[in-house]
Each structure stands twice: as C-alpha cells, then as structure tokens.
Amino acid sequence: MPSQTDEIQDQLFARDPIPPLEPGKKAFDPSLARPISKLNEHKYVIAALHLANDDIHHCHEIAQANEGDPTANLLHATLHRREGDYWNSKYWLSRTSHPLLPDISAAKAFVDDCEKVQKPRNKAMRDQDEDLRLRTKQWEDIQALIRWIRENHHA
Template identity: 60%
Template structure:
C-alpha cells in the first residue's frame, strides 16, 4: 500500500501542470483506491483525489460535508475543474473565508478559466496557477485537518 508521501510525490511529479478541465480522465487511476484507503482526514483524501483529476471521488467527500469551509472550497474548486463555472462561483460564495484563498480572487480565477474554455484554448499560466493552488490545498489539509 502506498503512503501519503508516496502518493503526493507521484501526483506532484507530473511533467506538466494538469488541464484546467480534465473531464472524466483521472490522471493515475491506479491511485484512486490507494488514496481512498489512506488513514488520513477526509479532506486530505478529497484534496488528493482532486490533484489526481478524480473529480467524482472528491465530489463525494465535499458534498457529504457541505457547510464546512474546507469542504465548500473543495466543492468550488472541483466544479471549476468540471467547467461548471456558475456552480463553482456559487460554492465560492458559501466558503465565506478560508486561510488558503481570497474568495474574490478565486471567483476572478473562475472567470478567467471560463473565458479560456470558451475559446477552446490552453493557457499555461492558468494551469500553473491551478497546479500551485492544488499543491497548496493538499499541503494545507495535511497540516491542518486531523
């Protein structure tokens, strides 16, 4: 069984930042069961699923914990990654505040992702920002959720 550190190393050693919208394609499907079996807080597991482009499994955890600012942040982020921009902004409104993000900047980021999506383009700066955001979210949950 893989440890949390091994999974984090594997996920964050990707050669390029993940797509803004991975669709239904999970980055490393073989990690899905390993992530689910970790003896970690549910938000760590959800953040790792999100970093693995596994929107579905992250969504199950976020949805079951609505009302918690971290769960709502995960929910907002996953909907942005789904391309469900209106719903992402809805969930950002429910986050209230969170130590990892400015809500107004997060909503602006959603708008920027939506604009690039409409042109069917690819913006490496947006993908890099998203990757930095996902790394910070995993790190924050590992440090603060027990």
C-alpha cells in the first residue's frame, strides 16, 4: 500500500504541463502545503516535495535553517534558480558538493540558460523550444533530487 508520501509524490510527478522555470508566488497546489509539512519524513524530503509543489517559501525555510549541509545547499541553489534569483543560485552551487552535482560549472551554465530564456518577460518573445527543454531538464532534476533524498535521508 502506498504511503502518504508516495501519494503526494505521485500526484506532483503527474503534473501536466510540467512546472514553469519560475513558478511565481503561488504554489501549484496550495492544499498540499500542510499535508507535506505534516509528513513523517526527513526534513529534506519535506523541503523537496515543497519545491516540486512550487512552494518556494516552505522549501526555503528548511534549506536556510540547514545551511552548510550539501543537500540543503543544493535545495537552496535550486529554489533560488526557480524564483529567478540567478546570482544567488550560483552562489549556493559554489558552496555545494553533492553526488547529484558532479559538474558545478555545468550546473551554473544551466542557471545561466534559465536566466537567458526568462529575460524576455513577455512570454510571446521567449524561445518556446528552449523553454520546454529547460523546463523538462529542471523537472527531471527535481524528481531525481526527491528520489535521491528519499533513498538517503530517513526520518
């Protein structure tokens, strides 16, 4: 029988369309914030599920409270990229040594690519193919991060 964590993860992973590069101020599903926060899981699982729900605020609270831990730093870098704080994202990447980040320069280049496609605030002027490519990579990375955290951090 799937756990509540599995159910929330499955619900988030089934999102269609996939999440935007920058979600804005509103969570994908605000009704999930409380159930995610109440899960009997490691704090990084909770933070990563908040991140997948576009709930940058709740993810940030956990990441910031655990600065210096490689997984918290990776969550911190990812959430800042998603909120469009690209410089800060690269700062946190510089402070991160993590198994999911074998190449920091490639991770920083991805941040730069996200910034370039997001620069035209007028969505009609964005490179739609590049936006989809970046959103797909970002979503795959977030899913991989959740899976890795669930395998490596237990409540």
